[in-house]
């Protein structure tokens with residue numbers, strides 16, 4: 001890929017979405033500045049999955065070697081029943097997915113993935129201008145007096161202008177508010193527990209050993225709650241995500257910490273192996289209220305555009321939030337990479353046209369899974385489990401084929417950057 005552009009982008013927010021966008025734009029020759037409110041760049045201590053639609057984007061950014069050093073590859077996606085742990089569905093991942101989609105399904109520690117993106121943004125040997133990264137830069141206002149040079153204004157009064165500005169500042173996006181867009185935020189009534197359980201403890205207990213003997217991505221379905229787990233750092237941790245009805249305290253505060261006993265208690269009455277697994281967590285379980293955004297096609301105003309959770313925050317019930325942000329980044333870079341300065345407005349509109357409907361469908365499908373995962377035992381649960389047992393391509397109205405193929409990319413270099421899987 002040859003860098004061609006020389007205009008400037010300001011990216012507000014250095015999460016997984018903002019950093020992927022910064023790297024993708026750098027590689028198209030844009031000069032990029034990232035403004036992050038936190039005192040240091042980083043991610044929380046938890047796992048993350050990238051299905052082929054997102055892995056493909058990361059590989060096209062030339063990250064294959066770096067990702068191969070940090071990933072864990074699950075061999076299957078497994079669905080289990082809450083009461084007895086019986087398997088009600090199994091989707092092959094591993095080589096099957098690589099062959100079919102020319103890109104892998106991988107798991108990582110979030111901090112490792114974020115570090116890979118950050119290192120590539122500032123690597124002096126990388127394509128395009130090195131990304132300028134600023135921490136401690138909380139954006140509180142936009143200065144749009146010059147519509148062709150939007151500027152972000154930080155809490156401490158700095159003004160950072162560019163030829164375009166991207167709001168990648170997460171679900172409670174300040175940029176979005178400053179653009180005057182509709183408030184589309186909704187509370188799901190649920191919360192997520194997140195814990196990293198030491199892999200050696202899991203391996204040492206005969207009751208839980210099976211969880212690390214074969215790397216899998218597992219979802220347990222139960223009445224009004226579900227549980228997800230998978231191995232990261234090739235066995236160092238079992239990443240656990242438990243989605244349950246939200247307590248009043250967490251609903252009010254958005255985040256809290258919980259103990260291993262809280263986690264065990266939340267799954268009382270489930271298969272004994274669940275308690276055996278959860279009791280091995282440390283007492284630093286993260287708890288967050290689960291919010292999402294209603295589908296919203298308005299992502300752009302002039303030379304200001306949104307990306308990631310800022311415009312399409314979704315429930316994590318398809319593990320697609322960051323992955324959709326990565327798709328945003330790929331399409332944004334494609335569109336900006338093929339225009340000169342006077343084509344920026346149109347390029348941003350084309351970006352939103354190509355991405356908003358796609359991400360909107362994923363938002364809605366993630367919401368559907370809230371019902372699908374949580375049926376009480378009875379006819380609907382039995383019908384769901386029967387469908388899963390017979391074999392299926394996707395849980396919601398979206399097929400995995402559609403989801404994992406991702407937004408069609410135009411780049412003629414496509415094949416060269418995808419995961420050429422060969423035995």
Ligand SMILES: Cc1cc2nc3c(=O)[nH]c(=O)nc-3n(C[C@H](O)[C@H](O)[C@H](O)COP(=O)(O)OP(=O)(O)OC[C@H]3O[C@@H](n4cnc5c(N)ncnc54)[C@H](O)[C@@H]3O)c2cc1C
Nearest residue numbers: 013015016017037049139169170308309319320321322323
């Ligand atoms: C339990 C759970 C599990 C998940 N699992 C997966 C998964 O497996 N796969 C997947 O693809 N997705 C997953 N997701 C979704 C994913 O975590 C999010 O969609 C993704 O992190 C959003 O990235 P983002 O960059 O858009 O926003 P964020 O990660 O929220 O980043 C926004 C950044 O902007 C900064 N910021 C905010 N306001 C300002 C400001 N005013 N000025 C400057 N900086 C600012 C923040 O500090 C932050 O660094 C999961 C989510 C949850 C809750």
